[in-house]
Amino acid sequence: MAEPLPLGVPPPLSPPHKGEGNHACAARHLGTTIVTDLTKLTLAEARAGLRAKQFSSTELTQAFLAAIEAGNASLNAYVLPTPEHALAQAKASEARLAKGEARPLEGLPLGIKDLYCTKGVRTTACSNVLDGFTPTYESTVTQNLWDAGAVMLGKLNCDEFAMGSSNETSCFGPVANPWRRKGSNVALVPGGSSGGSSAAVAANLCLAATATDTGGSIRQPAAITGTVGIKPTYGRCSRYGIVAFASSLDQAGPIARTVRDAAIMLTHMASADAKDSTSVDAPVPDYEAAVGQGIKGLKVGVPREYRIDGMPREIEDLWQQGIAWLKAAGATVHDVSLPHTKYALPAYYIVAPAECSSNLARYDGVRYGLRKKGRDLIDTYEATRAAGFGAEVRRRVLIGTYVLSAGYYDAYYIKAQRVRTLIARDFEEAFGKVDVLLTPTTPGPAFGIGEVSGDPIQMYLNDVFTVTVNMAGLPGISVPAGLSSEATPLGLQLIGRPFDEATLFRSAQVIEDAAGRFPVPERWWA
């Protein structure tokens, strides 16, 4: 078992450095040891280190910028590093820290998924159709983070318009998972759609990252990179300023190195927002406070329908191990049934494309982004969208258009929304008996870039354990729990009642305490 780090206390650094003078000189004087040490800190450790004046805000940001410069070419996690912006924010944080006016995330460097509109900073949703788009406004979630004093290191790679499970549909090219199979150089996917976020966190290219989840896009990448990812309850975070994929499914959430870090991030990402009428007016609890509370007497449900045909033995074993850990911490474990589980994935692949076909209608070359001139207006629309959308996005827009078209709307879209009611009802009934559900996060570990191509449905199956949670609007967290036979990470998922993220954090902490942390063994990318 990994030696537990005393939480909030950074490892000793030598020599202590005041960070005075020219910052470029400071980076050289620090040398590579200090740079590597700073980037390995958890967000909670960095927060404590800044307040204890172990290192300066600028030194911390410099360490990550150097790591990005050294490693991003091999990983492709960042599509747009923003070093000047980051250093300006770090400088402002330094002043505040010196005056004792530190805000909750003061000086902490984060990566931002390129789905979040960042004012004055290019935002593309990793699509050619938004080529060059520079928002004149900020998303509510990122504004919350800047208001809390955080620093933006840059924009992170993702699947185009968040559509994918491997980050292979991005117009900026794929992302490499910092993890590799034992004894192999084959580039693995970091998951998707938030592949840049998960890779950057796992490779220590940021303290934590924002991400989004529509069918599993936070939890699946977190699971296969050994990081923690939480999709909160639908409505917990504002979707204002986040490029919309499927409006009844999308949610913002963090990917971080530890459960505590994820809890800190979510506390400051979440808020009610008048600009998003689907965001709830409920106050945001201090999620960090939930983390050490333990799970004595907690009732954990194990849904039998998640035991799918042909599930690899190691996934079943991991699941059993998770059950044992939760029992050992004082929970009781119960068999539950979610009878409509297997219909969630096909229902999702009607609802999500339908909503995306509507949300992506705005990309027509008129007001922003790419324009390919045609003979007339309609021709311009058709040429722009053909040139701007990648194959997966086009596939989903066309499916969505079909299932919403006259004559098919009832048979497909309405049918899927009825099945969705049944899926939500299954969970409601289960939560009458138990407090939280435990399932695997993914049906397997990270696969190789290019290994799953040709059949779209093969790719969709990666989300089989995660889409149910979006369909029901519930919160779900993935926490690293073990390694596959290929020595790559696997995660376990906990699903909770609406707005009961606190139970997810305290349960996930139990798993993290038992399983330990999973730092990448070999730093091959820099």
Next chain:
Amino acid sequence: MQVDEATVRRIARLARIRVSDEEAKALEKELSGILDWVRQLDEVDTSSVEPMTRVTPMTLKKRPDVVTDGGIADDILANAPARENHFFVVPKVVE
């Protein structure tokens, strides 16, 4: 549920995405595959179930009908591929 080429072209027209002949052929197969796969939903008896209309139980918020924003025409045009004064410039619409 087979999707034929004519249907692919009709959907592509509705979605305003130009599709070449080879792309239409490939899309026939892909879209048919996906639509066949989702047909398993027909196994579910939904005769007494309402379609989901809200994800979390909530009533739609209302606010007073007053102007709280606006006057930002330059911001709105900032990313326009073609503009003239406070207009987006587009190719002509053919009737």
